Amino acid sequence: xxxxxxxxxxxxxxxxxxxxxxxxxxxxxxxxxxxxxxxxxxxxxxxxxxxxxxxxxxxxxxxxxxxxxxxxxxxxxxxxxxxxxxxxxxxxxxxxxxxxxxxxxxxxxxxxxxxxxxxxxxxxxxxxxxxxxxxxxxxxxxxxxxxxxxxxxxxxxxxxxxxxxxxxxxxxxxxxxxxxxxxxxxxxxxxxxxxxxxxxxxxxxxxxxxxxxxxxxxxxxxxxxxxxxxxxxxxxxxxxxxxxxxxxxxxxxxxxxxxxxxxxxxxxxxxxxxxx
Numbered sequence: 001x002x003x004x005x006x007x008x009x010x011x012x013x014x015x016x017x018x019x020x021x022x023x024x025x026x027x028x029x030x031x032x033x034x035x036x037x038x039x040x041x042x043x044x045x046x047x048x049x050x051x052x053x054x055x056x057x058x059x060x061x062x063x064x065x066x067x068x069x070x071x072x073x074x075x076x077x078x079x080x081x082x083x084x085x086x087x088x089x090x091x092x093x094x095x096x097x098x099x100x101x102x103x104x105x106x107x108x109x110x111x112x113x114x115x116x117x118x119x120x121x122x123x124x125x126x127x128x129x130x131x132x133x134x135x136x137x138x139x140x141x142x143x144x145x146x147x148x149x150x151x152x153x154x155x156x157x158x159x160x161x162x163x164x165x166x167x168x169x170x171x172x173x174x175x176x177x178x179x180x181x182x183x184x185x186x187x188x189x190x191x192x193x194x195x196x197x198x199x200x201x202x203x204x205x206x207x208x209x210x211x212x213x214x215x216x217x218x219x220x221x222x223x224x225x226x227x228x229x230x231x232x233x234x235x236x237x238x239x240x241x242x243x244x245x246x247x248x249x250x251x252x253x254x255x256x257x258x259x260x261x262x263x264x265x266x267x268x269x270x271x272x273x274x275x276x
Contacts, residue, residue, distance in 0.1 A: 005030070005033060005034050005037055006037075007037035007038055007040065007041035008034075008037075008038045008041060009038070009041050009042050009045050010038050010041075010042055012035040012036075012038050012039045012042075014035075016028060016031070016032065050073065051069065051072070051073055052069075052072035052073055052075065053069070053072065158179045160179075162179045162276075163177065163179065164178070164179045165177070165178055165179070168219065168220065169219060170219050172187060172217045172218060172219040173185060173186055173187025173188075173218070173219040174186055174187065174219060175218070175219045175220040177220070177275050181223075181274045181275060181276050182272070182273075182274060182275075183220060183222060183226075183272070183273055183274060183275035184270065184271070184272050185218045185219055185220060185222075185226070185270070185271045186268070186269065186270045186271070187216075187219065187268065187269060188266075188267070188268040189213055189216065189232075189254070189266070189267040189268065189269075190266060191264040191265060191266055193213060194211060194213050194256070194264075194265045194267075195211060195212065195213070196262075197211070198210060198211040198261065198262070199211070200261070206259070207259070208257055208258070208259060209257070209258055209259065209260070209261055209263075210255060210256065210257050211255075211256045211258075211265060212253060212254070212255050212256075213253065213254040213255075213256070213267065214253050215251055215253065216251055216252055216253065216254060216269070217250060217251045218249075218250055218251060218271060220275065221249055221250045221275070222249045222250070222271070222273040222274060222275060223249060223273070223274050223275055223276055224249055224273060224274065225247050225248060225249055225273070226247075226249070226271040226272055226273025226274075227271065227272050227273065228244050228247060228252060228269055228270070228271045229269065229270045229271075230242040230243070230244060230254065230267065230268075230269050231267065231268050231269070232256070232265065232266050232267030232268060233265075233266050233267075234256060234258040234260065234263045234264070234265050235260070235263045235264045235265075236260055236263060237258040237259050237260045237263055239258065239259050240256065240257065240258040240259075241256070241257045241258075242254060242255070242256055242257075242267055243255045243257070249273075254267055254269075
């Protein structure tokens with residue numbers, strides 16, 4: 001059911017608005033509307049006090065009635081004539097904290113905007129000067145610590161225009177790049193990638209089989225030869241080993257050594273290096 005809010009005659013100074021994306025909660029909105037009603041009620045009461053009549057009073061519809069209303073207004077101001085208000089140095093803020101000299105050019109300085117320098121007592125003199133808001137004075141580098149803008153994918157860029165973190169994948173595997181130059185690539189090589197033919201030899205009385213996987217290409221090129229860690233399995237083989245040979249910045253070869261002829265092979269790798 002809708003709730004009727006009762007306005008209170010008080011001057012509200014803080015208004016908090018729920019941010020987009022926050023969970024739905026009627027509480028903050030109710031408080032906001034209540035404060036708006038309170039401030040409106042205070043303004044009505046203050047205007048009524050200045051005019052010397054009730055806010056809902058019928059306005060004068062004759063010259064004589066208007067003259068009486070002006071006379072009551074001047075009497076409520078201690079006999080001050082209306083012309084005196086045209087040059088009053090203090091603006092009509094209820095607590096008198098906002099004055100003309102506090103809003104003058106140059107009254108707001110960089111020191112007043114420094115970290116920790118702005119507090120409740122210092123907000124009254126002002127916090128923003130015209131020079132600090134000039135078009136050329138606000139730059140991207142001043143808006144964040146080392147972060148400038150976002151690219152078309154929504155990824156943050158550093159001051160040099162490089163992505164702070166970037167992820168990608170293609171038919172050769174997956175990779176992640178960092179703004180400091182670090183790059184990590186990884187991929188799996190299923191049995192279908194391995195050649196079916198193998199070579200056989202006898203080493204100190206033990207029959208071993210070897211098979212190669214040539215031209216394993218990184219999903220993203222390194223600037224130099226990376227460090228590569230291999231792993232994998234050979235079905236039913238008790239002894240097996242995987243080795244890297246002829247690596248470069250873009251690809252490498254894998255050799256598998258095992259004991260069972262024709263056994264299926266599965267392998268994977270992780271490579272760590274630099275992309276610039």
